[in-house]
Amino acid sequence: MQLKTILNRVQKFKSFVYQSVQWSESDGVLTLVIEMVARAHSDPLCSGCGRRGPGYDRMETRRFEFVPLWGIPVLFLYAMRRVNCKRCGVKVESVPWARGKHTLTGAYMQFLATWAKRLSWQEVAAIFQTSWEKVFHSVEWAVEWGLAHRDISKVESIGVDEVLWHRGHPYLTVVYQIDAECKRLLWVGQDRTMRTLLRFFRAVGKQWSAQLRFVCSDMWKPYLRVIAKKASQAIHVLDRFHIAMHMNKAIDEVRAQEARAMRAEAMEVLKHSRWCLLKRPENLTDFQQAKLSDLLRLNLKAVRSYLLKESFQFFWGYVSPYWAGKFLDSWCIKTMRSRIEPMKKVARMLRSHRELLLNWFRAKKAISSGAMEGLNNKLKLTTRKSYGFRTFRVAEIVLYHALGKLPEPESTHRFC
Numbered sequence: 001m002q003l004k005t006i007l008n009r010v011q012k013f014k015s016f017v018y019q020s021v022q023w024s025e026s027d028g029v030l031t032l033v034i035e036m037v038a039r040a041h042s043d044p045l046c047s048g049c050g051r052r053g054p055g056y057d058r059m060e061t062r063r064f065e066f067v068p069l070w071g072i073p074v075l076f077l078y079a080m081r082r083v084n085c086k087r088c089g090v091k092v093e094s095v096p097w098a099r100g101k102h103t104l105t106g107a108y109m110q111f112l113a114t115w116a117k118r119l120s121w122q123e124v125a126a127i128f129q130t131s132w133e134k135v136f137h138s139v140e141w142a143v144e145w146g147l148a149h150r151d152i153s154k155v156e157s158i159g160v161d162e163v164l165w166h167r168g169h170p171y172l173t174v175v176y177q178i179d180a181e182c183k184r185l186l187w188v189g190q191d192r193t194m195r196t197l198l199r200f201f202r203a204v205g206k207q208w209s210a211q212l213r214f215v216c217s218d219m220w221k222p223y224l225r226v227i228a229k230k231a232s233q234a235i236h237v238l239d240r241f242h243i244a245m246h247m248n249k250a251i252d253e254v255r256a257q258e259a260r261a262m263r264a265e266a267m268e269v270l271k272h273s274r275w276c277l278l279k280r281p282e283n284l285t286d287f288q289q290a291k292l293s294d295l296l297r298l299n300l301k302a303v304r305s306y307l308l309k310e311s312f313q314f315f316w317g318y319v320s321p322y323w324a325g326k327f328l329d330s331w332c333i334k335t336m337r338s339r340i341e342p343m344k345k346v347a348r349m350l351r352s353h354r355e356l357l358l359n360w361f362r363a364k365k366a367i368s369s370g371a372m373e374g375l376n377n378k379l380k381l382t383t384r385k386s387y388g389f390r391t392f393r394v395a396e397i398v399l400y401h402a403l404g405k406l407p408e409p410e411s412t413h414r415f416c
Ligand SMILES: [Zn+2]
Pocket: 046, 047, 048, 049, 050, 051, 085, 086, 087, 088, 089, 091
């Protein structure tokens, strides 16, 4: 079988033909070079308006990288024509295998982008003997295509969250879709100010925001304000996962304070006790369970904080917002009397967001509580794999690519 036969099977173009296939060797690197020509009597397509027009002249031969074959680099050679377009004047033609000034063919970019979902960009570049930049441009191209072609018309629930990014410029704001049928990343923005989130609402438009039914977020004030203003019809729910985080932070603080103040023997008990108090009881190891009973025997503030946190779990089990509200109030009173300052702070915070907390029950669990946490964990994994992001543009592209569930252009053949 000839290589041309294979190419015509996997990547056939209506107005172009594969002319010749040749070996080329330079600096010990073997390459397959495939010459392309336009079919006789086919007019070139104008890259300005997409219409056909009479040919004007021919330019120098350009090289386009195609998907490597058995690890051998494959290049398309083609001399681009210029079109004498009635509308746009003299323009370079557009060719179906590559876009704009890209030197990689669309098929190769899609190939690299698909691998970049599984491996780090460095690894993809190393395996296919290409550069990090080329992998980046491939993913960027795939993401841009995906964003332009995705359908976000049926989104009813969104979750807003902040993500720690890197030192100096610490935060990103992310907006997820958290509907039961589809959970994905919708938007990424720099910083976590009101302005950041306003940019999102501006990008999606009033009509889109008006159809939202649920918005989930943590208690970060700028977000609360923007959501109240831009999606006032939606039920605003405070995220369970973030409330647990606030409690854990408070317990950690109490424990650390207490450990510092303790005598040596009790110190021994508090050592390595961090996870006993932060984990749910059913997730404890045997060692941690034993540790926990030791801790419970000392009537420590840390332990009392832990018990307060554990008793708060009942809150989520309620069905009616009314009874959940009663529970919340009594929990807050109990905690305010505990004389444990960090826990009192949590109680005050919960109290001042009472209505938003009770919205959880009004949302009738239409939004899955684990969605935000799940997406957040996936996001953390992704950032770890990317060795930190050099720029916001890179961060944005990586995250859309990994979490956006973006559609991909259809091709006649899937290379991977
Ligand atoms: Zn034109």
